[in-house]
């Protein structure tokens with residue numbers, strides 16, 4: 001060990017996933033050291049939706065009140081047709097909170113990230129920046145117990161009983177352990193969080209999350225920071241990407257992609273940031289995230305397309321589930337380390353999380369298809385959505401209900417939304 005003192009667990013990556021895993025484990029008596037490759041911790045200055053399966057965990061961590069004071073609790077989530085602006089369906093978020101016991105809310109990413117970072121500091125997580133992990137290896141520690149070693153770009157290394165790689169979509173650990181590639185959706189996202197005054201003359205709701213779904217595009221709007229700011233996300237399929245061009249998703253494609261969409265969307269487009277954009281990738285689900293004492297977590301394990309707004313939420317759930325399994329052992333610290341049976345805790349984590357996140361990743365793909373329909377399927381989708389009862393939670397129970405700790409706690413086979421599968425769409429349109 002090149003460093004002074006041996007932590008029980010090392011976490012690589014100081015995003016929302018890595019930091020919240022650090023909080024989850026430290027609360028359970030685990031000594032955690034976290035490495036972030038950037039020189040400072042930080043997040044993008046845009047918005048994030050967090051559902052009850054996340055706010056429930058933030059409540060357990062004692063962070064929900066602070067998060068609520070920084071964010072917004074919208075009244076409803078409304079889906080509209082981007083072509084004509086008409087309403088298709090809505091979730092009443094007050095009733096949703098009553099149903100699931102915790103709120104659905106929106107928050108500035110950097111506010112949530114900073115809250116979790118401060119909690120990690122308060123709990124005594126050993127936080128280190130400016131170090132990029134380049135290699136991982138399972139090995140026996142100097143104390144004679146099993147563990148893993150991580151090596152950094154500067155040639156130094158560190159080791160612990162367990163190493164958790166929460167290094168995001170382009171995870172180095174994932175490349176080394178699984179060697180698959182991110183899957184391009186050919187869609188790109190533009191963001192823009194602006195002072196609320198900038199949209200006061202627009203036709204916007206300051207109390208709702210609104211998603212306009214259109215042919216090969218969608219547009220999201222919601223208030224942030226107690227209503228002081230307004231967040232917008234514009235997502236579209238890039239023709240350049242479909243043609244195989246390297247330089248795709250560029251700002252010249254943005255306005256064309258929303259050509260013909262309703263006034264509310266047109267009003268919002270000039271406010272999008274045009275100096276940065278996010279190409280949308282996910283990865284095909286994998287069945288195991290644990291390799292000896294090295295485990296994947298967050299986007300490194302299950303990057304989704306963002307259509308269900310569950311990426312950061314799943315990352316927070318991952319850490320919580322691992323922390324619960326560690327706590328369930330009731331292990332006492334020994335002379336050689338934490339005393340935790342990590343093989344058992346990691347096996348329990350691996351038994352429940354990949355299957356759940358697999359469902360979310362594949363459901364997000366089909367929701368994307370559903371949102372971006374055109375022609376006859378679009379009209380059929382609109383009809384099905386308009387007929388949906390606002391208070392029908394059939395399609396959200398398996399996501400927003402309590403986070404399962406074992407496969408037996410997962411809800412039974414979840415329903416597929418009508419039209420959310422190619423087979424159903426083809427049947428309805430008579431193909």
Ligand code: FAD
Pocket residue numbers: 012013014015016017018035036037038047048049050131132133134166167168169171172189233278297298299300303304306309310311312313314315
């Ligand atoms: P990241 O946030 O990517 O963090 C990884 C960290 O690891 C970074 O700090 C990085 O610098 C560091 N790192 C990388 N490599 C190394 C290395 N080799 N060594 C050390 N450190 C390293 N999710 C939601 O829940 N709700 C939403 O509303 C939502 N909206 C979204 C909208 C858009 C447009 C997009 C693109 C995503 C959205 N998501 C949403 C998804 C969410 O942003 C991600 O799933 C989440 O941020 C993943 O967190 P993470 O900590 O796993 O990874």
